[in-house]
Amino acid sequence: MKRFRTTPLWAPWFFMGPFLFVFLTFTTYPLFQSMFLAAHQTFGPEHSAFIGWDNFRFLLSDPRFWKAFKNTLYFVSGSICIQLPLALALAMLLNRPNLKGRALFRLIFFAPSLIGMVFVAMIFRLMFEKRTGLINVLLHSVFPSFNLEFPWLDTYLMPALILASLWMHAGFYMVFFLAALQNVSQEQIEAASIDGAGPWQRFRHIILPAIAPVASFICLLSIIGSFQLFELPYILLNNTGGPQDRALTIVMYLYETGFEIGDLGYASAIGWVLALLLVGLATIQRTLSKKEEQ
Amino acid sequence: MNSNKQLQMNQRTVAQIWLTVIYFFLILFSVITLIPFVWMFSAALKDNVDFFSSLFLPTGDGFLGIAWDRLTLKHFHKLFTEKGIGQAVLNSVFLASSTSVLATICSAMGGYALSKYKFTGRAFITTMVLSALIIPGPLLLAPGYQLLYNLGLLNSYAGLILPHLAPAFGVFLFRQTMLNSVPNESLESARMDGAGEIRIFFTMVIPIIRPMIGAYLIITFLASWNNFIAPQIVLQSPEKFPLAVAINNLKGVYAEDYGMLMAGTVVSVAPMLILFLLMQKEFIAGLTSGAVKG
Numbered sequence: 001m002k003r004f005r006t007t008p009l010w011a012p013w014f015f016m017g018p019f020l021f022v023f024l025t026f027t028t029y030p031l032f033q034s035m036f037l038a039a040h041q042t043f044g045p046e047h048s049a050f051i052g053w054d055n056f057r058f059l060l061s062d063p064r065f066w067k068a069f070k071n072t073l074y075f076v077s078g079s080i081c082i083q084l085p086l087a088l089a090l091a092m093l094l095n096r097p098n099l100k101g102r103a104l105f106r107l108i109f110f111a112p113s114l115i116g117m118v119f120v121a122m123i124f125r126l127m128f129e130k131r132t133g134l135i136n137v138l139l140h141s142v143f144p145s146f147n148l149e150f151p152w153l154d155t156y157l158m159p160a161l162i163l164a165s166l167w168m169h170a171g172f173y174m175v176f177f178l179a180a181l182q183n184v185s186q187e188q189i190e191a192a193s194i195d196g197a198g199p200w201q202r203f204r205h206i207i208l209p210a211i212a213p214v215a216s217f218i219c220l221l222s223i224i225g226s227f228q229l230f231e232l233p234y235i236l237l238n239n240t241g242g243p244q245d246r247a248l249t250i251v252m253y254l255y256e257t258g259f260e261i262g263d264l265g266y267a268s269a270i271g272w273v274l275a276l277l278l279v280g281l282a283t284i285q286r287t288l289s290k291k292e293e294q
Numbered sequence: 295m296n297s298n299k300q301l302q303m304n305q306r307t308v309a310q311i312w313l314t315v316i317y318f319f320l321i322l323f324s325v326i327t328l329i330p331f332v333w334m335f336s337a338a339l340k341d342n343v344d345f346f347s348s349l350f351l352p353t354g355d356g357f358l359g360i361a362w363d364r365l366t367l368k369h370f371h372k373l374f375t376e377k378g379i380g381q382a383v384l385n386s387v388f389l390a391s392s393t394s395v396l397a398t399i400c401s402a403m404g405g406y407a408l409s410k411y412k413f414t415g416r417a418f419i420t421t422m423v424l425s426a427l428i429i430p431g432p433l434l435l436a437p438g439y440q441l442l443y444n445l446g447l448l449n450s451y452a453g454l455i456l457p458h459l460a461p462a463f464g465v466f467l468f469r470q471t472m473l474n475s476v477p478n479e480s481l482e483s484a485r486m487d488g489a490g491e492i493r494i495f496f497t498m499v500i501p502i503i504r505p506m507i508g509a510y511l512i513i514t515f516l517a518s519w520n521n522f523i524a525p526q527i528v529l530q531s532p533e534k535f536p537l538a539v540a541i542n543n544l545k546g547v548y549a550e551d552y553g554m555l556m557a558g559t560v561v562s563v564a565p566m567l568i569l570f571l572l573m574q575k576e577f578i579a580g581l582t583s584g585a586v587k588g
Binding site for chain 2: 008015021022031037046123126134179238250251278
């Protein structure tokens, strides 16, 4: 008589099966295929010609790619430098003990991130209009010197994108910060303030170290997301990169080359540059957070 | 002793003032967050004549100074009778629910296999899933499109649903959850009692991780509802379009009809807001659990 029944051999594969089948077909295989494609010039999905490293060579001297790269970098840095501090500030305000209505505030701040980028773009497209758009009208009524004709969707496209994304994402990241802050020990903060530590010192020496792992994860999440910006400018600008490609992003350029021009090869090359960039950033984040732990 | 009391009083007053300042900022940010929603809903409800003459609801002699009788549902009526937006709503509901249910089952099963069974290849698959987390979606657009073309799945819902059934993120999330919350001992004792592997999974494991299942269902439902780029690339016939794509096309036809555009956006956004209001606790808990605990 067997005393312990071991698990049957088929069991893990039964549970792994559906995932593995789909994952290998629709993630692993396309990943390798994209390397192959990146070495080809294609005309739609059927015709292609091998061109070796030419896509990458061309990419490095392609002014439109660099324009897209610069715009994306601008958006990423704008998002990180404004969105994340604001998200943290909101979370700290909400984390104050004996604050009433915390759940309601959290609900309100989080609500915009439920709306897809497409729909956010639809709303902001009308709100950014000159003269009639809500944003110019409100700014003008608060600051009478503000020009009603302020050209958000023309000259100031990148700030407009950063603003729309701020509205959408600040509450999203706030929720993560809030969850992290709730794990910071309240006694430690009180002890420090009895010892005479001011608000800034308490923040710098107790709160910040305690939320550092989550903060660096949120940072990475926000960078990865911002680097893939597509729908917001695409819809805001009627499926173009805007005047003089002012809001052309890397993924918009990828989409345009792959699905409007039909060169899946060049699109894959752009995709690989994006992927390598993100892998590099993730590696930096991992080494930094490992150093922090030691 | 008097001064001691005074100090306490002072501290209380300072705390009170701080709390007031905090409330002020929280309310200010809440108003800023809510304005675009209010603006969208009011734009959807008013005639295009009133669109430019009033910022939010048209003013008049009615209750609260609003001309209630000038509000209209004609944009919604037109959307559903002439533009067939009802079809797009049904498409979105079908796509989002089938994708989220199937992706959740695949991910939960995969996560169970990776966390609770020992088998050859487990370490390899785990590494593969972890590395896939960093692959940016846009990299797979071009090869994914080519694959769907070769499989004859373009312009079909299968081509849209299948690739989303094996999200590395989902398997990773369920693996973490089960490592932490499903005790090995109870699985062992259920096996000793003669329960089959599949029965153990459905009658023991699923109930334990129910909160995670609920959260993940909502996350994937939202992601699928708001997805634009995949249906935009895969689908060609307008009668198959989900809301995200249909609304963007509406923009081409009704560029100047702001009421129509906002009514379409309300139809797309409101269901998500309602869904979230009903299930916000599970949703936020699930969203942050991976980041904060893991």
